[in-house]
Structures are given as C-alpha cells and as structure tokens.
Amino acid sequence: xxxxxQRVSRASVKVGDxxxxxxxxxxxxxxxxxxxxxxxxxxxxxxxxxxxxxxxxDAGKMNLSxxxxxxxxxxxxxxxxxxxxRRGKRPSFDEAARPELARRLYxxxxxxxxKLGLRCETGRFQQMMEVxxxxxxxxxxxxxxxxxx
Numbered sequence: 001x002x003x004x005x006q007r008v009s010r011a012s013v014k015v016g017d018x019x020x021x022x023x024x025x026x027x028x029x030x031x032x033x034x035x036x037x038x039x040x041x042x043x044x045x046x047x048x049x050x051x052x053x054x055x056x057x058d059a060g061k062m063n064l065s066x067x068x069x070x071x072x073x074x075x076x077x078x079x080x081x082x083x084x085x086r087r088g089k090r091p092s093f094d095e096a097a098r099p100e101l102a103r104r105l106y107x108x109x110x111x112x113x114x115k116l117g118l119r120c121e122t123g124r125f126q127q128m129m130e131v132x133x134x135x136x137x138x139x140x141x142x143x144x145x146x147x148x149x
Contacts (some may be wrong), residue, residue: 001034001041002142003031003032003045004081005049005052005141006139007054008133011074012132013074013076013123014129015123020129021074023071023119025069027066027073030131031081032096033082037145043108043112045109045143054141071118072118073118074123075113075121077123082096
C-alpha cells in the first residue's frame with residue numbers, strides 16, 4: 001500500500017458538482033492499494049500517518065502529529081500510485097489491486113484512521129474526482145507499507 005501524504009491548510013474533493021470531502025488544517029492522503037496488500041498494510045499506514053510528526057511546534061520544529069494539532073484527514077483512493085513507467089511511457093497498473101480488494105482495504109484504512117480519533121473525510125471510490133488543496137510548507141511525504149522507499 002502506498003500513500004502520498006501532504007500537509008494542508010485546506011483540501012477538498014469533488015465528484016461532479018458535489019463536494020464529498022473537505023477539511024481545514026490536516027493531511028491529504030492519496031492512497032493506492034496493491035494486489036498483495038492486507039488489512040495489516042492499511043493498519044500500518046493509518047497508524048504511521050496519524051502519528052506522523054509534520055506539524056510545527058512552538059519552536060518551529062516539525063514535532064507534532066495531526067492528532068496533536070487536532071487536524072483532520074482527507075483520504076482519496078488513487079490506484080495510479082502503482083503506475084509503473086519503467087518500460088515505455090504508458091503506465092502499467094499490473095501491481096494495483098482489483099477494485100473489490102482495493103475498496104475493502106481503502107475503507108478499512110478510513111475506519112482505522114477514525115478509530116485513532118481523527119475526523120476522516122473521503123472521496124468516492126472508483127469515481128472521477130477533482131482534488132483541491134493548499135499544501136502547507138510545502139510538506140509532502142511518500143510512504144509505502146512494504147517499506148520500499
């Protein structure tokens with residue numbers, strides 16, 4: 001499972017004209033699921049992201065988590081995080097999970113984040129979405145449950 005985590009001052013996701021998720025200060029998480037991922041991968045990333053110390057403390061050091069600053073999470077599924085362009089210019093998505101597994105693990109991730117005490121807004125699985133964000137910093141962290149990077 002892969003995630004692109006961005007510290008934001010605000011973010012939202014729309015499907016058509018409907019805003020399906022919107023947050024102020026917090027983290028935008030773009031989440032991709034691979035075919036070999038399990039609930040353990042979703043749990044690992046949810047816990048890691050909830051405790052990720054990317055918010056500044058009073059001394060200006062990135063030392064606080066989204067929980068510490070009482071922020072929120074906006075989780076958006078994004079299978080293209082498993083796009084492989086090592087051969088040619090057209091991405092291959094062979095490593096991405098089938099929709100049934102991806103949906104189940106994405107929803108498990110969202111529920112795990114909520115159980116950790118965070119407000120977690122979402123996009124809409126398998127829909128064309130428009131994501132808007134103001135990246136604060138900018139701070140962007142790449143994460144992989146298999147610790148590939």
